[in-house]
Amino acid sequence: MSTAIPSVPAATSPSATVHIDLGERSYDITIAAGLLADPASFDGLPRAAVAVIVTNTTVEPLYGQRLRDCLAGRFPAIHTVVLPDGEDHKDWNTLNTVFDALAAHGCDRKSVLFALGGGVIGDMTGFAAACFMRGIPFVQVPTTLLAQVDSSVGGKTAVNHPAGKNLLGAFYQPLQVVCDLSTLATLPPREMSAGLAEIIKYGPIHDMDFLAWIETNLEALRAGDTAALAHAVRRSCEIKAEVVGADEREAGLRAILNFGHTFGHAIEAGVGFGVWLHGEAVGCGMVMAATLSQRLGLVDAAFVARLRTLVERAGLPVVAPRIDAADNEGRYLELMRGDKKSEGGEIRFVLIDGPGRAVVRPAPDALVRSVIADCCAAG
Amino acid sequence: MSTAIPSVPAATSPSATVHIDLGERSYDITIAAGLLADPASFDGLPRAAVAVIVTNTTVEPLYGQRLRDCLAGRFPAIHTVVLPDGEDHKDWNTLNTVFDALAAHGCDRKSVLFALGGGVIGDMTGFAAACFMRGIPFVQVPTTLLAQVDSSVGGKTAVNHPAGKNLLGAFYQPLQVVCDLSTLATLPPREMSAGLAEIIKYGPIHDMDFLAWIETNLEALRAGDTAALAHAVRRSCEIKAEVVGADEREAGLRAILNFGHTFGHAIEAGVGFGVWLHGEAVGCGMVMAATLSQRLGLVDAAFVARLRTLVERAGLPVVAPRIDAADNEGRYLELMRGDKKSEGGEIRFVLIDGPGRAVVRPAPDALVRSVIADCCAAG
Known part of the structure; x- marks a missing residue:
């Protein structure tokens, strides 16, 4: 026209x-x-x-x-x-x-x-x-x-x-x-990638169609294509608007926006704030949280692999850093227990309860430790 | 019984x-x-x-x-x-x-x-x-x-x-x-008096019957009589509850609770925080605000005298301190312009618009200067 x-x-x-x-x-x-x-x-x-x-x-x-x-x-x-x-x-x-x-x-x-x-x-x-x-x-x-x-x-x-x-x-x-x-x-490419982590996040927790759209348009997004960015920013804001509108003060639902953030915050704190970008830590944290979801029987291995591939394609790390030479898993757990979402020392994980649906729940320490061990770089 | x-x-x-x-x-x-x-x-x-x-x-x-x-x-x-x-x-x-x-x-x-x-x-x-x-x-x-x-x-x-x-x-x-x-x-007597200032405040702005009750029961209050204190605390809280319930975030009405506070804050800041107790500054500030109300034709001299007498009986200062040797009135105005209730440099005074009724409004600088000059100790 x-x-x-x-x-x-x-x-x-x-x-x-x-x-x-x-x-x-x-x-x-x-x-x-x-x-x-x-x-x-x-x-x-x-x-x-x-x-x-x-x-x-x-x-x-x-x-x-x-x-x-x-x-x-x-x-x-x-x-x-x-x-x-x-x-x-x-x-x-x-x-x-x-x-x-x-x-x-x-x-x-x-x-x-x-x-x-x-x-x-x-x-x-x-x-x-x-x-x-x-x-x-x-x-x-x-x-x-x-x-x-x-x-x-x-x-x-x-x-x-x-x-x-x-x-x-x-x-x-x-x-x-x-x-x-x-x-x-x-924006430097590294920060574009960091932003993509939070965009990718909205897929597993709420909208698998959007995840598929990101998979198709990832190169356009990384290249700074305005039309692609406009769609990604709008759809991300729409999903966030819906969640925040239902739970402004994080009494419940809003916590799902923290998918990848519990592990991610531990990474950021463990390596020292500013060493990893927040989005990088969230990207890697999503892979860890998806892995934990799989070990709890909530999603299958193909879902974890799909997310891991997309995170990696976005230019984000998918292997977690070791943050303590002596007791790496213990240090992760300690840092996650200090997270704001913890209650009485119990870590509240945002997990994927089937593709496109998030749930907030605790997980056994032993299982969390195995996920950390398997997701971290070799010692 | x-x-x-x-x-x-x-x-x-x-x-x-x-x-x-x-x-x-x-x-x-x-x-x-x-x-x-x-x-x-x-x-x-x-x-x-x-x-x-x-x-x-x-x-x-x-x-x-x-x-x-x-x-x-x-x-x-x-x-x-x-x-x-x-x-x-x-x-x-x-x-x-x-x-x-x-x-x-x-x-x-x-x-x-x-x-x-x-x-x-x-x-x-x-x-x-x-x-x-x-x-x-x-x-x-x-x-x-x-x-x-x-x-x-x-x-x-x-x-x-x-x-x-x-x-x-x-x-x-x-x-x-x-x-x-x-x-x-x-509680030391000086702090009892400071508390009485905020109790007295509720009279002129909202409830002249309560003011009369305070006049009758002032000695009992100062002596720590539990029944008198119970009534004074309850009635004060009731009035505050009513005002706060109508305007939690001080968009309008709630500002009337600051009667005496604009002058009072200038006193506190002018002499240095902690030298005058907050309640002492508010007591003296109420006399100043009532005086300004009178000069604007809102209340008569008898009302100001009545309030001044009660403030004095409560053990509170009624003569304002000089806070600047060279330009005392100017310093007061300067401090009041920095008050949170000021807008665009215009001071918003809480005034008595007839006994039991407060109003928030600006006032001409010259009139405010004359009130400060007359209420302050001789230079």
Whole structure:
């Protein structure tokens, strides 16, 4: 079908809006290429005297000015807080530097924070917004694939503590999530792969048709094809929206979104935060969780092999690291017992209860140990 | 009337339960003498593997063991975190020591925190509970009059920041508030007076009959009469419950509970946190806010004089301190502009719009300056 050339650049690519339904805390995720080239992307926001962009040293030179240009007509004062890049700065002290900046810039309860960056920036900015004056508005502008499909959606905010990843945080929803697919063009391949892990995740836990679509379109996704990315981001956000809408505060169902994360968090903590990317640990963790599901008789070996193949094709590790020379399995168990989902020292695993369906349950230590031993690199 | 001696010590005094209606976040405030002598006071709580009592060096030797005895049958492990006493420790760093303790004691999402102490302990413990693992249950056990009638009720939690009192915090509701009136027996007279300020507050903003009752019963309250205290705590909690139930997150109505607090916070910050007790600053701040209300034509001079007399009778200061030798009024205005209730640099005063009725509105700088000048000690 032949049509006139659209006048708005953002509309030249596939675009979508996913609605997160949480009553008075509802909001939209807008997904398209070029959103940061168009001030209209932020038309739904309230006006305020001050906007503060929180970003990092990597993203600021790439997209800081573009976002400031978008916001210039809406906020008389726009300040930018540039944090050091990386998971090892996602802590209590860095969070405090954000508060110092907000106070120094005279922010009030109507000031709007913008999280411009990946998952670390989004988690920290959201937590800062949750705490400052007991809660001020914030907007997620995720610039990594992982943040666009997972961490920027659903209102989980946090910083790490030496005793555990994301140990301190809040459930706090943004006003809006703006996913500009164009920002993925500058994303290093390793981080694209990390984002694919969270996309793949939605298949085994909820939608095997989507898993099949990913298998078919994996090369297009890794090559940064906008149409493929638009579909993957939208479908991921739709599934997340459905789960979060049913269980905002992780009383039950929402925990299935942590498929691969229990083993994954142990990997991240075991090798030291920042050595493995979160998505890499989740990718490997999914293979481990699927293996545990198989040993419990929930799925067959073909399912595990299929998932393992896809994770590997996505450029993600499928062999877990050894994290303790003397007692590798024991160290994994110890770290998993410290996970937020543990209760009374019992680890709650997200397992696959048949393809496309997740279940949260404990598992015998001996079985978990055998899975760790078999999934880890030779000692 | 002659009756048999009751078998339960707690029942020898007047007791009451006030319900805070906030949907799924609803809870009860129980008010009686002797509640910490009776494990049944905590019967409504969920069971969990770990309870952590957060208290301070003053309260721990007085009531720590009593609370542990109450909880011993319900929680297999009970830990106590003893913080230094005082407003100047209500900060980000002290909060982090609480997190370190929770992590060290292996707390999980079901662990229950108990805030045993005054407003500082309640605010910090509540904020810690709000943040740890994105929210774990907590119980308020206020041991000061101020905490029993105000800070332990309504879910405002916070720590201070150099740029402002309670600048960082969360709205986070407790599971229960247990007000043991017996704990007030050990409260220093100065802190009793500070608590009376928050009790008096409920009169001008909502209930002039209650104000008249306070005028009649002030000596009994100051002397620690249990029946008088029971009525004052109950009525204060009832009014607060009504206001908080209508506006949990301070979108509008709830701000009236800050009558006296805008001037009061400027006093606290101006002389240095901890020099004036919060209640002392609020007492003096109410006189200033009433004076401003009069100058705006909202109440008459007799009303201001009546309030001033009662505040003074309660043992509270009614003359404001000078906080800047060169520009005292300017410094007050500067501090009030940094208040959380300010918007775009405009100070929102809680004023009395006729006896028993509060209103939140701005006021001309010149008028505010004249009130400050007239209410402050001679330079």
